[in-house]
Amino acid sequence: MTFGSDARPHVLVTGGAGYIGSHTTLELLTAGYDVTVLDNLSNASSESLRRVGSIVGGKINFWRGDVRDGALLDRVFGGEEVGQQKISAVVHFAALKSAPESVDNPLDYYNCNVSGTISLLTAMSRHNINSFVFSSTAAVYGTPQQGVKLIPEQHDTRPENPYGRSKLMVENIIRDVCTANKDMRAVILRYFNPVGAHESGIIGESPRGTPGNLVPYVLQTVAGQRSHLNVTGLDWPTVDGSGVRDFIHVVDLAKGHVAALSYAKQLHQSTPATVSSTAILADPTIHPTCPTFNMGTGSGSSVLQLISTMESVTGLPVPWVKAPRRPGDVAEVVANPAKANGTLGWEASLGVEEMCRDAWRWKSENMDGYDGPEGPVGVEVKEGVRVVIGGGAEREGREPGSPGPNR
Numbered sequence: 001m002t003f004g005s006d007a008r009p010h011v012l013v014t015g016g017a018g019y020i021g022s023h024t025t026l027e028l029l030t031a032g033y034d035v036t037v038l039d040n041l042s043n044a045s046s047e048s049l050r051r052v053g054s055i056v057g058g059k060i061n062f063w064r065g066d067v068r069d070g071a072l073l074d075r076v077f078g079g080e081e082v083g084q085q086k087i088s089a090v091v092h093f094a095a096l097k098s099a100p101e102s103v104d105n106p107l108d109y110y111n112c113n114v115s116g117t118i119s120l121l122t123a124m125s126r127h128n129i130n131s132f133v134f135s136s137t138a139a140v141y142g143t144p145q146q147g148v149k150l151i152p153e154q155h156d157t158r159p160e161n162p163y164g165r166s167k168l169m170v171e172n173i174i175r176d177v178c179t180a181n182k183d184m185r186a187v188i189l190r191y192f193n194p195v196g197a198h199e200s201g202i203i204g205e206s207p208r209g210t211p212g213n214l215v216p217y218v219l220q221t222v223a224g225q226r227s228h229l230n231v232t233g234l235d236w237p238t239v240d241g242s243g244v245r246d247f248i249h250v251v252d253l254a255k256g257h258v259a260a261l262s263y264a265k266q267l268h269q270s271t272p273a274t275v276s277s278t279a280i281l282a283d284p285t286i287h288p289t290c291p292t293f294n295m296g297t298g299s300g301s302s303v304l305q306l307i308s309t310m311e312s313v314t315g316l317p318v319p320w321v322k323a324p325r326r327p328g329d330v331a332e333v334v335a336n337p338a339k340a341n342g343t344l345g346w347e348a349s350l351g352v353e354e355m356c357r358d359a360w361r362w363k364s365e366n367m368d369g370y371d372g373p374e375g376p377v378g379v380e381v382k383e384g385v386r387v388v389i390g391g392g393a394e395r396e397g398r399e400p401g402s403p404g405p406n407r
């Protein structure tokens with residue numbers, strides 16, 4: 001099944017309750033898609049989806065469950081809501097995402113990220129669903145080659161941890177599936193450093209425990225929840241000695257997924273370009289039915305520049321201390337986003353100031369993320385039961401806002 005010409009195509013978003021998934025769900029609803037989310041809530045709360053529903057006034061079908069559960073996927077893909085099309089495309093976020101954690105728990109990462117995607121692609125094949133957008137990462141590149149300022153898609157891939165390797169393995173699996181199944185169209189998106197929050201301040205990143213990413217850590221420091229930030233490495237050959245990254249506003253990134261789905265539709269409607277297998281072997285990112293795109297801004301900011309912007313946006317200090325470099329860190333990782341700009345017709349429009357402003361609005365209005373004073377908050381959802389969130393009524397679950405052990 002490919003996209004039909006009827007109104008409101010229906011998309012499954014795996015991991016849609018998470019940080020990037022919830023922002024993308026919002027943009028998809030806004031763009032006129034019906035959305036079903038499948039998320040096991042291992043790193044999220046259903047509260048994010050209730051809030052997405054409240055922002056757009058739309059409803060979301062939500063299944064709490066795991067992408068490795070093939071029987072559940074059959075129910076998700078087979079299920080029908082009156083007035084909705086069957087699911088015709090999948091945006092796949094569900095994954096474990098901590099590079100350092102993956103070093104200690106490689107099997108968990110390969111199991112969730114690789115086996116999870118195989119389970120999903122297999123179920124899609126059973127249900128003849130042939131449009132796929134995949135969340136990959138700049139971690140697949142590893143350390144940029146000497147002299148490369150803006151990393152292009154065809155850059156060597158030498159991921160330096162099991163997380164990055166799991167994503168590269170999945171990229172290759174998707175390409176092979178696209179080669180074998182002539183009806184399949186997939187788009188692989190390699191994200192650089194997603195930060196920020198929706199401008200409403202109602203949804204954002206809600207990390208558990210010690211944040212693994214820079215911005216949530218900075219926000220906790222600004223908010224006084226941490227005494228200081230460790231700036232790891234001040235001796236890099238960069239503008240001020242601190243590491244340089246390509247920060248991208250999560251809303252820009254979410255809109256990139258809407259562009260990627262449109263592009264998948266275009267690929268269905270056109271005859272694939274003829275590209276020799278030798279050329280694809282030399283550069284897998286040019287696969288004609290499974291292209292790969294960098295999702296970045298093309299402009300780097302140093303960690304110290306980001307701290308300084310956060311201080312000026314919040315009017316509050318970010319106490320920091322110098323700390324040694326961490327193994328595996330690199331000086332500068334910035335995308336060349338020209339391919340996404342030209343082919344997807346998508347471009348990041350928000351700068352570091354907007355990223356800091358929106359991240360702080362979210363943080364200052366939600367000090368504990370989606371948790372309430374008594375712990376997790378949200379629609380209580382039993383595993384394997386579909387719940388309709390938003391659109392005025394939550395069905396088959398408790399009222400939103402009531403505490404429940406649902407994360």
Ligand SMILES: NC(=O)c1ccc[n+]([C@@H]2O[C@H](COP(=O)([O-])OP(=O)(O)OC[C@H]3O[C@@H](n4cnc5c(N)ncnc54)[C@H](O)[C@@H]3O)[C@@H](O)[C@H]2O)c1
Nearest residue numbers: 015018019020039040041042043044066067094095135137
């Ligand atoms: N945030 C980043 O810096 C970043 C950078 C590059 C790529 N990515 C990729 O983007 C995707 C989304 O990242 P995020 O930052 O929103 O992370 P997140 O943890 O907030 O979202 C992932 C979601 O997937 C769910 N999930 C995990 N395993 C699952 C499973 N087996 N079955 C069902 N649901 C499952 C989690 O509960 C969570 O809601 C991930 O694939 C990640 O690898 C993220």
